[in-house]
Amino acid sequence: MRLLPLQLFAAMLMLGAANAQAAQPATIRVDYTHSGNALSDQYALERVVVEPLPWPGNLAKNFDNSNRGQNRVEVVDAETGDLLYSRDFSTVFGEWRTTEEAGKISRSFQESVRFPKPQQPVRVRILKRDERNQFSVSWSVEVDTDAQDVVKQQPPAPAKPIPIHVSGPSPEKVDLLILGDGYTQADMKKFEADARRLSAHLFSVSPFRERARDFNVWAMAVPTEKSGITRPSTGVHHPSALGTRYDIFGSERYVLTLDNRALREIAQHASYEFIEILVNNETYGGGGIFGQFSTAAASNEWANYLFVHEFGHHFAGLADEYYTSPVAYQSASGRPEPWEPNVTALRDPAQLKWKRHVKAGTPLPTPWPKAEYEEASRAYQKKRAALRAANRPESEMNALFREDLTRSRALFDKQPHRHSIGAFEGANYEASGYYRPAMQCLMFDRSETFCPVCQDGISEIIDLYAGAASR
Structure with missing residues (x-):
């Protein structure tokens, strides 16, 4: 079969980067549970995994100074305490605990953090933002990535990544993985077309337009038996590999997956730092969690907007600026200064x-x-x-x-x-x-369009991931 130009280019890049990738350490993933309610939370280690692909990131940019998100992961040398890696992020649990339900019951959510494999035992710390807007350690666990119980072999990939927009070796680029959910085997051509169309739109919006060469985009979908995803409020239940669904936290338009394990086990077969899930639905909906993933209904008339808006949440931690639409969250007491770069309490x-x-x-x-x-x-x-x-x-x-x-x-x-x-x-x-x-x-x-403030917030995250060689 004759390769398309982009596929050929991607293949050449992957071959040419083989030696450079060999110098990259392995990718470590720590899976854990995060449980609790509106008042308290707890953590428990599930497992440590060596993912199939090398670390996709730039090792010269291991430290995050963006000061965004509700949480931060720090990986430190277990013996010396030296900081080896850090990233800021938010979680589904963090959003859920602001809902009315969290004031009544406790729930447990799966979470993961990923980092380049260290040469020595480390301490993985999860920090949480406190009422002073400062990070403090919420949980710490010792991790030896060479230990006997570390998962070192993975099952074969359930789907093959498709190169959509390839600019260079992963360590020098921002790697975006577009996953599909609710696409049957017969829908696979539609999925690829959706991924190409929506990523092309992303790169028509500033500042992504000007920084397109700082990105690689890959696409991958595990086929489902039925087209479309679960929408409980209408009695539609469609099992899928990712478990993405509408009606999250009682909001009819909020689309997420709560199955983090399934998400990570599929995503690990492609180079990625960010994930957007396209759902094969016409009904308006989407969602985005900073540092986790975003979602968008690919067949909706407003899919272009949904893709970019929700990616703004996931990629740059941008806040929603609207306030008249009903949401699942409860108002916080007081008016603390938000960590998001595009909203303020205007105290000074x-x-x-x-x-x-x-x-x-x-x-x-x-x-x-x-x-x-x-x-x-x-x-x-x-x-x-x-x-x-x-x-x-x-x-x-x-x-x-x-x-x-x-x-x-x-x-x-x-x-x-x-x-x-x-x-x-x-x-x-x-x-x-x-x-x-x-x-x-x-x-x-x-x-x-994004306002200049949101554009700045996005550009800062691109700078955090894209290597200087690509500029």
Whole structure:
């Protein structure tokens, strides 16, 4: 069979990088459980795994200084205490514990951390952000990656990675793995087409457009028996390898997998640092957890937006800037300064975290037609809920979304601070007390571009992973 140009290029790159990859250490994965409730949490080690592929990252960039996420993993020399590796991240458990259910019961979630194989025994520490917004050690476990009980052999890959966008050796690039769920064997061509279409759109949006050569993109899907994923609220239950489903935490549009073990055992057969799961569904939905994965309904009319918006959560820890849509989370007491780079409690306007983008004379807080927007949004949300309750065709929901976006643009276009960077009240699911940088941004509604502050937040993470040789 004749190879396509990109496939041939990818094959040549992989062959040419074989010696360099051989110098890379193995990839270690520590699987553990994280359990608890709204008030307390506990950890327990499940297993230590040597993954099949070498470490995909740049060994010169082992330390994370982004200060994002609810958690941080630190790998330290067990004897000397020297820091060997760190990464910030958030978890599904961290989101769940803010729900109403977490105030009533305890639950357990699977989690994993990955790092380059050390030459000596190490201590793996999980840190948690406290009420002072500082990290403190929440759990620590001794790990000898050469120990007898470490899992050193893996079963064959259940699917073969497809090169989508290959720019160079993995250690010099950001490696994005697009996984498919809800695609049957007959849907495999559709999956590849979806992955190519949506990754191409990602690289049409700044700053990904300007940094496309800093990325590799791979795609892989394990076929399912039926097309589409589980949607319990409508009585649809479709088993799949990843276990992705709608209705997470009672939110009809929230799509995640809670089966971390299944996710990692499939993903380990491709070079990856970030994962986006495409679900083969038309119904609007998606989700994103910083440092874990993101999801998007590939067959929805708004798939382009969903793919990029949710990837913004997963890749850069960007906060949702909207606040009028119903969410599963409970309001936090007080107004702590968020760790996310694109929202603020504005405790000290003179020290605004994105002040370099604010022009002299811009008022803080920054005026915008908040009351008028909220009045229209209440009517829109009422229509949206009615459409879902009646299980109306998705085309009607898509039309409502278009109508809402058109109305918002018409309202904003008349405003003097339409294109200003400032501090616009209403963000982070709260109508008051939190502020976003711009009147409109891809993290606020279904518009097409990231504001400059979000672009900065994304670029900083690209810089953390992409090697200097690729710049």
